[in-house]
Amino acid sequence: MAKALRVALAGLGTVGGGVIRVLDANRDLIARRAGRPIEVVAISARDRTRDRGIDLSRFEWVDDTSALAAHPDVDVVAELIGGSDGPALTLARATLAAGRGFVTANKAMLAHHGLELAEAAEKAGCPLKFEAAVAGGIPVIKGLREGAAANEIGRVYGILNGTCNFILSKMEAEGRDFAEVLTEAQALGFAEADPTFDIDGIDAAHKLSILASIAFGTRPAFGDVAAQGIRHVLGADIAEAAALGHRVRLVGLAESGPNGLFQRVHPHLVPFHHPLAHVTGSTNAVVAEGNFVGRLLFQGPGAGEGPTASAVVADLIDIARGEFGPPFAMPAAVLTDAKPADSGERRGRAYLRFMVEDRVGVLAEIAAAMRDAGVSIESLIQRGATVDDRVLVAIVTHEGPERCVAQALERLRGSQSVAGQPLWMPILG
Amino acid sequence: MAKALRVALAGLGTVGGGVIRVLDANRDLIARRAGRPIEVVAISARDRTRDRGIDLSRFEWVDDTSALAAHPDVDVVAELIGGSDGPALTLARATLAAGRGFVTANKAMLAHHGLELAEAAEKAGCPLKFEAAVAGGIPVIKGLREGAAANEIGRVYGILNGTCNFILSKMEAEGRDFAEVLTEAQALGFAEADPTFDIDGIDAAHKLSILASIAFGTRPAFGDVAAQGIRHVLGADIAEAAALGHRVRLVGLAESGPNGLFQRVHPHLVPFHHPLAHVTGSTNAVVAEGNFVGRLLFQGPGAGEGPTASAVVADLIDIARGEFGPPFAMPAAVLTDAKPADSGERRGRAYLRFMVEDRVGVLAEIAAAMRDAGVSIESLIQRGATVDDRVLVAIVTHEGPERCVAQALERLRGSQSVAGQPLWMPILG
Numbered sequence: 063m064a065k066a067l068r069v070a071l072a073g074l075g076t077v078g079g080g081v082i083r084v085l086d087a088n089r090d091l092i093a094r095r096a097g098r099p100i101e102v103v104a105i106s107a108r109d110r111t112r113d114r115g116i117d118l119s120r121f122e123w124v125d126d127t128s129a130l131a132a133h134p135d136v137d138v139v140a141e142l143i144g145g146s147d148g149p150a151l152t153l154a155r156a157t158l159a160a161g162r163g164f165v166t167a168n169k170a171m172l173a174h175h176g177l178e179l180a181e182a183a184e185k186a187g188c189p190l191k192f193e194a195a196v197a198g199g200i201p202v203i204k205g206l207r208e209g210a211a212a213n214e215i216g217r218v219y220g221i222l223n224g225t226c227n228f229i230l231s232k233m234e235a236e237g238r239d240f241a242e243v244l245t246e247a248q249a250l251g252f253a254e255a256d257p258t259f260d261i262d263g264i265d266a267a268h269k270l271s272i273l274a275s276i277a278f279g280t281r282p283a284f285g286d287v288a289a290q291g292i293r294h295v296l297g298a299d300i301a302e303a304a305a306l307g308h309r310v311r312l313v314g315l316a317e318s319g320p321n322g323l324f325q326r327v328h329p330h331l332v333p334f335h336h337p338l339a340h341v342t343g344s345t346n347a348v349v350a351e352g353n354f355v356g357r358l359l360f361q362g363p364g365a366g367e368g369p370t371a372s373a374v375v376a377d378l379i380d381i382a383r384g385e386f387g388p389p390f391a392m393p394a395a396v397l398t399d400a401k402p403a404d405s406g407e408r409r410g411r412a413y414l415r416f417m418v419e420d421r422v423g424v425l426a427e428i429a430a431a432m433r434d435a436g437v438s439i440e441s442l443i444q445r446g447a448t449v450d451d452r453v454l455v456a457i458v459t460h461e462g463p464e465r466c467v468a469q470a471l472e473r474l475r476g477s478q479s480v481a482g483q484p485l486w487m488p489i490l491g
Numbered sequence: 492m493a494k495a496l497r498v499a500l501a502g503l504g505t506v507g508g509g510v511i512r513v514l515d516a517n518r519d520l521i522a523r524r525a526g527r528p529i530e531v532v533a534i535s536a537r538d539r540t541r542d543r544g545i546d547l548s549r550f551e552w553v554d555d556t557s558a559l560a561a562h563p564d565v566d567v568v569a570e571l572i573g574g575s576d577g578p579a580l581t582l583a584r585a586t587l588a589a590g591r592g593f594v595t596a597n598k599a600m601l602a603h604h605g606l607e608l609a610e611a612a613e614k615a616g617c618p619l620k621f622e623a624a625v626a627g628g629i630p631v632i633k634g635l636r637e638g639a640a641a642n643e644i645g646r647v648y649g650i651l652n653g654t655c656n657f658i659l660s661k662m663e664a665e666g667r668d669f670a671e672v673l674t675e676a677q678a679l680g681f682a683e684a685d686p687t688f689d690i691d692g693i694d695a696a697h698k699l700s701i702l703a704s705i706a707f708g709t710r711p712a713f714g715d716v717a718a719q720g721i722r723h724v725l726g727a728d729i730a731e732a733a734a735l736g737h738r739v740r741l742v743g744l745a746e747s748g749p750n751g752l753f754q755r756v757h758p759h760l761v762p763f764h765h766p767l768a769h770v771t772g773s774t775n776a777v778v779a780e781g782n783f784v785g786r787l788l789f790q791g792p793g794a795g796e797g798p799t800a801s802a803v804v805a806d807l808i809d810i811a812r813g814e815f816g817p818p819f820a821m822p823a824a825v826l827t828d829a830k831p832a833d834s835g836e837r838r839g840r841a842y843l844r845f846m847v848e849d850r851v852g853v854l855a856e857i858a859a860a861m862r863d864a865g866v867s868i869e870s871l872i873q874r875g876a877t878v879d880d881r882v883l884v885a886i887v888t889h890e891g892p893e894r895c896v897a898q899a900l901e902r903l904r905g906s907q908s909v910a911g912q913p914l915w916m917p918i919l920g
Binding site: 080083084087088091092094095096097193199200201204205208209210211212213214279337340347352353354355356357358359360361362363368369371372373374375376378379380383384385386387388391392393396 | 509512513516517520521523524525526622628629630633634637638639640641642643708766769776781782783784785786787788789790791792797798800801802803804805807808809812813814815816817820821822825
């Protein structure tokens with residue numbers, strides 16, 4: 063059998079430990095598939111003494127993580143440290159500069175520095191692979207980069223954050239509110255102690271910017287992704303959505319059109335008949351729409367030790383097979399700069415929810431603001447029941463430009479009748 | 492830009508025409524992704540005069556299809572003729588013998604001769620690729636071969652035949668019976684004039700044997716796939732299944748276990764909460780369960796010009812990129828011969844339906860046969876309504892070995908009370 067692919071692991075948290083477990087458990091099978099063995103030869107992490115439940119004595123321990131980059135016995139470095147900058151980025155730059163392959167699960171780093179790293183990898187003729195960075199164990203980078211490569215992609219969108227989907231599913235199943243469910247998710251380990259990146263949509267935005275680059279042949283443009291998370295979704299919104307035949311999902315969506323590239327992470331209403339409506343718990347799912355293939359759906363576990371490690375090892379197998387090419391599906395030099403599309407131009411139906419004082423004239427005020435902004439109302443529901451002494455008014459608009467809805471909301475700003483911020487959610491069409 | 496990949500097309504039916512349309516419409520994009528242009532240089536089909544709505548004058552027409560194999564200007568032959576033997580097989584053998592790449596959508600040929608062709612391709616160091624052969628536009632071959640490559644696969648299963656799923660969905664939606672819906676599907680072009688291969692599960696069995704080989708590292712063994720189609724499913728079965736919280740789907744399932752490799756195509760009851768229950772119309776979907784990644788789902792259009800052509804061109808792009816390896820994920824020489832597992836050993840719940848005479852003692856006779864064979868009944872429904880003067884009795888069994896159910900049915904064979912063949916369907920667990 064051919065010479066082993068020699069791997070250094072940087073970071074021995076959940077995913078790093080998982081990679082060792084996968085390579086141990088499926089050693090022979092992986093060698094048969096890869097055409098040669100894949101061997102971890104060196105490891106590095108912050109804390110040498112922590113018990114990770116794995117015998118690490120068989121690997122060379124390297125104190126200085128950045129020394130893995132030029133380690134003489136290493137073909138590929140797998141970075142599982144995380145963080146957009148700092149040690150992960152230093153290691154990535156040094157590894158590619160040293161002419162070694164680099165595999166990472168680090169979406170934040172790729173969203174911010176992916177182009178630079180792709181250029182470095184291509185210059186060195188080395189692989190840079192990151193299947194685990196988007197949607198955990200689901201081979202969606204491969205699905206877009208290779209599986210759908212014959213197609214012009216119109217849209218790519220999906221459920222990219224398992225924590226948010228877990229929370230929304232639980233709010234839905236149990237009729238509870240966000241804060242309560244978040245606390246429980248944290249206790250169960252489904253949400254981080256500092257959940258900001260997840261629940262405010264930043265993590266999903268990182269992933270979306272990577273998917274969009276591969277789908278549209280554009281430079282990753284994380285700064286152009288408008289991100290809004292799920293903090294403001296009420297249990298009552300989920301109930302209204304259900305009454306309207308929809309579920310609430312945090313959807314990251316990128317769309318290429320005549321006005322440019324539109325990228326947004328936002329809670330959406332998803333109709334029951336759409337496959338994303340049936341994605342519950344921490345599962346992820348990505349839809350790609352191609353001009354010949356139509357609608358492809360990739361679904362599976364979006365995080366966790368086993369799934370993420372599975373994706374990291376899949377990248378290592380590709381490298382062992384010599385099956386790798388430009389990281390973003392085409393050479394970095396031919397990626398284009400997409401003009402960000404103005405969301406105001408986008409047309410669609412939307413859900414609007416107001417918490418209002420229960421008194422005469424409130425509905426008239428809201429309806430007038432809609433009319434004056436040119437928003438056509440498909441349905442309006444005011445339920446008798448009150449939340450915190452206020453009444454919920456839910457509106458579904460007919461299809462129209464988002465600009466008009468924004469104007470209507472602007473007109474209502476400062477109204478004495480409307481409490482707090484209204485919630486706007488696009489309806490996935 | 493690098494030298495073009497030069498392609499010959501054998502067969503200019505729906506898919507062949509589609510390949511030309513994809514390469515025309517997405518020419519520049521494909522060249523950017525593939526790293527070089529992909530050019531059709533020669534074509535061959537039975538009928539030169541037929542109007543296919545495409546300008547064919549720019550391609551060299553070759554009357555003798557088999558002459559494409561050694562054509563001096565051709566790097567890859569794409570075979571879109573079909574048929575397990577005959578001209579397609581002759582062309583495949585000759586092309587690989589001549590040291591050219593071969594791309595095909597021909598599941599029947601691969602199911603019967605895949606191992607021989609893989610050996611020939613590996614010997615010649617040439618690509619043999621067949622993404623379009625299974626599940627049309629869905630990159631599921633790639634998903635298993637590469638995306639899930641780090642995993643030991645326990646089961647791979649799915650909806651592999653769009654015609655059957657179209658018919659079952661329509662029977663379900665409209666409460667109609669098989670024969671009627673088949674006739675309509677034929678009129679609409681969703682079923683062939685001779686629908687045998689589709690509705691009797693042969694087409695799905697071809698595809699399953701290919702998936703199983705890649706998933707389990709075994710030689711394709713089409714002869715070991717037990718295939719049963721959807722002819723015997725009544726509208727009433729679908730209604731009973733729905734009342735029990737299930738939908739009826741034709742599922743191809745391959746499972747590797749201590750008793751060997753089990754491969755079967757059969758109508759199943761699929762619980763509402765399972766993603767396959769939501770796959771309607773001619774859509775296909777495949778689930779792979781890996782020991783680290785968990786459950787992956789790949790879903791999309793399983794047939795038709797655009798999707799199938801998309802998969803053929805994806806293979807061409809992989810070849811243009813130089814990203815190909817052993818066709819069945821590992822070298823043909825290391826594929827093993829799987830021992831076929833005895834279905835009698837399989838444990839599961841099942842649905843049984845009898846059409847019986849409406850008279851005293853019939854239920855007792857059925858119940859006794861179940862008891863004597865050791866089948867434990869979870870629920871039994873006898874509806875008052877009659878079909879063709881007979882009464883429907885539906886049984887759901889507790890989990891148990893299939894052997895016992897088979898014995899119970901054997902005991903009832905020849906009974907005066909039971910009309911025709913009872914229908915048995917496993918419940919997907």
